[in-house]
Amino acid sequence: MNYAVQIVFTLVCIYPFYYIFIYSVSDPQQALKGLILLPKQLTIVNYTHIFRLDNMLHSFIVSVLRTVIGTILTIACSTWFAYAVTKNELYLRKTIYRFLVITMYFNAGLIPWYLTMKELGLKNNFLLYVLPGAVVAYYVVLLKTFIEQLPQALEESAMIDGAGHLTIFTRVIFPLSMPIVATIAVFASVGQWNTWTDNYFLVSSDNLQTLQLILYNYLTDAQQIVNSSNLQDLNRGLATKISPESIRITITMVVTLPVMLVYPFLQRYFVKGIMLGAIKG
Numbered sequence: 001m002n003y004a005v006q007i008v009f010t011l012v013c014i015y016p017f018y019y020i021f022i023y024s025v026s027d028p029q030q031a032l033k034g035l036i037l038l039p040k041q042l043t044i045v046n047y048t049h050i051f052r053l054d055n056m057l058h059s060f061i062v063s064v065l066r067t068v069i070g071t072i073l074t075i076a077c078s079t080w081f082a083y084a085v086t087k088n089e090l091y092l093r094k095t096i097y098r099f100l101v102i103t104m105y106f107n108a109g110l111i112p113w114y115l116t117m118k119e120l121g122l123k124n125n126f127l128l129y130v131l132p133g134a135v136v137a138y139y140v141v142l143l144k145t146f147i148e149q150l151p152q153a154l155e156e157s158a159m160i161d162g163a164g165h166l167t168i169f170t171r172v173i174f175p176l177s178m179p180i181v182a183t184i185a186v187f188a189s190v191g192q193w194n195t196w197t198d199n200y201f202l203v204s205s206d207n208l209q210t211l212q213l214i215l216y217n218y219l220t221d222a223q224q225i226v227n228s229s230n231l232q233d234l235n236r237g238l239a240t241k242i243s244p245e246s247i248r249i250t251i252t253m254v255v256t257l258p259v260m261l262v263y264p265f266l267q268r269y270f271v272k273g274i275m276l277g278a279i280k281g
Helices: 002-024 045-051 056-084 094-100 110-119 137-148 153-160 163-176 177-193 197-202 210-220 224-235 244-276
Strands: none
Touching: 002 045, 002 244, 045 056, 045 244, 056 137, 056 163, 056 177, 056 210, 094 137, 110 197, 137 177, 163 177, 177 244, 197 210, 210 244
């Protein structure tokens, strides 16, 4: 009975993603008649129209760079910060940590955030995508809790051999923290990939537009895209006509697929890391 319930629940969770996929690779006109398990008249015409839109390739590269650089920077800074606040030698260690935790509960609001980013020179600047999230309070809490559970004897042994804090962190602490680091990597990469509000409010340059914002704009203008694409296909003598629903579904698939590909590689660390990092939290 347990297996049966779990299998049904798993299928319920998977089916919406599967439905989006088969809809996106089905003939747009046939898909309007309804789909259940299999695509109708397999085609990639929807993806062809999406990737033919203006600035798609460049915005995809910007989003990938944002995700990769932002995730690496978040892991490096948050991990080092978490290690630092576990050391008694750090002056005002508890005060610094408490101020960090406070940011999880209180937010200044949109206007102060906008003014701060503008005064820091991050408007129309790629650093806007990676610097504000370099240290995240929630990640630091998980990392700090995990690091505190590591045997103190490991650090003491390294100190006896003459290692400093930086060497201990890079050679001992960080390698042993890979389960929780992988968990943070999943959170950070998904967050970076999905975020578009900073682009919306602070970036007007076409060279810094992210894929998410462009697709969001296209999502709201699906009917206009359909009319334009169908007219172009008619001029080329092509018979296939796309629909607003197929455009929206395909855009959803394009944005979702990279995130779905991240999880299988880090899944074996994810559950272990989140549990170990939250025992004392």
